[in-house]
Amino acid sequence: MAKVGFGIIGCGNIGPVHAAAIAAVSQAKLVAVSDIVEATAQKLGGQYGAEVHTDYRKMLERKDIQAVCLCVPSGLRVEIAEACAAAGKNILSEKPLEVSTKRIDRIIAATDKAGVRLGCIFQSRFAEGSLLVKKAIEQGRFGKLVLGDAYIKWYRSPEYYASGAWRGTKKLDGGGALMNQGIHQIDLLQWFMGPVAAVTAKTTRALHAGLEVEDLATAMLEFKSGAFGVIEGSTAVWPGHPARVEVHGTEGSVYTEDGAIKFWQFKKRLASDAKIEAGLSRESELGTGAGDPLSGLKTEGHRRQIMDFAQAIQKGRAPLIDGREGRNAVALIEAIYKSAATGKTVKL
Template sequence: MEIGFGIIGCGAIAPVHAQSITEIPGARLVAVSDVVERNARMLTERYPAEVYTDYRRLLERDDIHAVSLCVPSGMRAEIAEVCAAAGKHILAEKPLEVSSERIDRILKAVEKAGTTLGCIFQYRFSEGAQQVRKAIDNGRFGRLVLGDAYIKWYRSQEYYQSGAWRGTRKLDGGGALMNQGVHQVDQLIWFMGKVRTVQARTALIGHEGIEVEDLACALLAFENGAMGVIEASTAIWPGHPGHIEIHGTDGSAVIEDGALRFWKFQHELSEDEQIRASFDKPSEFGTGAGDPLSNLRHEGHRRQIEDFALAIRDNRPPMIDGEEGRHAVELIEAIYRAARTGGTVVL
């Protein structure tokens, strides 16, 4: 069965979805929608598809089975409810929505409709992230001790001015953590498991006129007894790769933008030397460190959208479903709460 895709929201990330869909066997881009018709037309110049300015019209088509939701983050709940009621499968960009309350609206809508929900976190599909997850599953780290995520990125003042929704609480939901760092926060929880308590500080020090943080530091205690930190910023020039460290009693690994940069275990396997030989290779997914998209490659999206299409075909959950997409937002909300109150937040 061919999965017909629609894209709702034809801004910066939409071509990454369109390019991915066109490369996936058994998937086809059927139509796109944007309230700004010019944005939709620009997308279809390169990726031919029908254009709608009202996404409801796009949903009327029987040859559309799934939609990529690429509208601003805090606009997804209402649109997803309509998409689910129309019987469409939904692949939402990250973060799934800007609060767990709004995410729950989406979860409820897809549950009622019986459709599939996925949340884009493309870095989970990287070789590095997959290797780390496998090593954790196989107990190679021993007892997990520390899990850290560092997102020391740069976004210019012009970036925040490039869209009315950027840097707003209502539609961006947050700053360096909720928009940019959410990728690494997601991977950290995927590796380390649930967080029990959070202490944090946030600040706005490198930009003007935005409602969200461009600097955040959090101290985490995981349920498994391990600890960790998250440091996120969009005020650091020139921006450094998204960096995650996983340390255990029997081994340590470091990944940057999905590529392994350190890999050592007390009990080595024959494949480990070969893995270390790949350290010099650049990230296959690119990086959003200094600029949102100019260095981002579509390979991560291609892998994730392919998994999503196969999940629909095989009637199974996608690798990152709605519940999985919720975890990172829930933790970021807890970090914001801890920063506001100055206390310890228990999840």
């Protein structure tokens, strides 16, 4: 089967992770890259023998590109996505899909209209531990789910926020510790526990006083199922800890750190549990962004998700994480921000 041709728009920090991941997927081929900063595009294009563009619209004219990875700052995606959809390209966007549900709805409408696929990167879902938790939930091994929690106690330095004019701004980052960093675990939480019905939250700036957005947030959750939970997210906790997601039920409890299983116990034990228990001290295969955005990030999660996206195109099916899934995490974060701003419980 012919390889799926990929283009990348935005060659900054995460663009090269997409390029490395595409190069590691046998169903995919990197055809061209684009960045408004020519040297940035040249550097990445040169490394992978890909054509280089400073105007992504030129890149979209290529017939041998079927998929485009959107790696520009979060709040710059909607117009680019609309242009990609109009050019008939399938879109795999970095998280968050955009900075508000209103803007995400424009992207969903454009891709629906054009009949192209829309995927949202949440590489944590492809971690082995995440997949094991999801399977155990589907098998009913937790009994009744009662608590689901996400803890993202991370650190970002002042230099990190100064490294791009868009970072930490409402307009282009859309939010702080939750919208940029914690969104991976917020996505996992709803994937595991089901949708959130109501949220009561507080946000503040604990360390990065000059930011427009939060570097500390807590949220009390009520899931539609009746289960409770909490989210604690920060970029002010030094040195930063692995991001933890916990799922607790009347018949079992599990927690993961950066996608690796760290606790796994069920009332009704299965023979297959022994293998999982034996790997409990294992580190995550995806790496961690706890103290630094990219120093610990491995390409493996992106490789698995890009492989799924390429196969979805080849086989004419939907990607595992589509635009509507990408929207759910932003909708919950918006509700958290609204609750923090109003001091009231917000229903979703």
